[in-house]
Amino acid sequence: MSQHSGSASELSEEKAGPKTERGRRTLRRLLDAAGEEFGRRGFHETAISHITQAAGVGLGTFYVYFKSKEEVFRALVADMGARTRHALSESVKDAPNRLEAERLGIRAYLDFVRTHKSLYRVVMEAQFVAPEAYRAYYKVFSDAYGQQLSQAAKRGEISDGNTDVRVWALMGASTFLGLKFGVWEDDADVNAVSEAAADLMINGLAPRAKPGDAS
Numbered sequence: 001m002s003q004h005s006g007s008a009s010e011l012s013e014e015k016a017g018p019k020t021e022r023g024r025r026t027l028r029r030l031l032d033a034a035g036e037e038f039g040r041r042g043f044h045e046t047a048i049s050h051i052t053q054a055a056g057v058g059l060g061t062f063y064v065y066f067k068s069k070e071e072v073f074r075a076l077v078a079d080m081g082a083r084t085r086h087a088l089s090e091s092v093k094d095a096p097n098r099l100e101a102e103r104l105g106i107r108a109y110l111d112f113v114r115t116h117k118s119l120y121r122v123v124m125e126a127q128f129v130a131p132e133a134y135r136a137y138y139k140v141f142s143d144a145y146g147q148q149l150s151q152a153a154k155r156g157e158i159s160d161g162n163t164d165v166r167v168w169a170l171m172g173a174s175t176f177l178g179l180k181f182g183v184w185e186d187d188a189d190v191n192a193v194s195e196a197a198a199d200l201m202i203n204g205l206a207p208r209a210k211p212g213d214a215s
Helices: 003-014 021-041 048-055 059-065 069-092 098-115 118-129 131-154 163-184 190-203
Strands: none
Touching: 021 048, 021 059, 021 069, 021 118, 048 059, 048 069, 069 098, 069 118, 069 131, 098 118, 098 131, 098 163, 098 190, 118 131, 118 163, 131 163, 163 190
């Protein structure tokens, strides 16, 4: 299943949305257009007409799916979360253990951000425009991530620790890595960045013995 069709389906199920394939495609076009317009103009400068023109649909069609600009913005934040989670879950599904999943996940996140740069402006703006959607965006991530880390600890793949603190610390690191190397410096070597980040996340800051050092 593609990222686009999957997340549109999730969203329409949540909203009791379109039941036909045509309706789902229209919803997808509206969300994609909203992402581009909000990401480029910002919430306050974006008009519903900008979204409908970019989506190639009439104004009346917009109101079949959404009641207002605020509602499509909130839906877009949830949709972006679903698409990001789908991309990450696909990237780590064959990982042999949690540490390798962390390594693969960082790389996949940077790649995703580079192809969805509007993600950052929309999500960051959401903390002021739709704070409940902003909190939900990260809470859904943290809940799923916490379960994964807890299960990995039970399997002995990672050490025991405060899962909640770990989740939010790792999420924070990924957020700012995405900002710097996904948005600001998208020509940086993504392999080098992801390896350095994975080394920090997996091994920490404590000094380690160098090859040849006495034990």
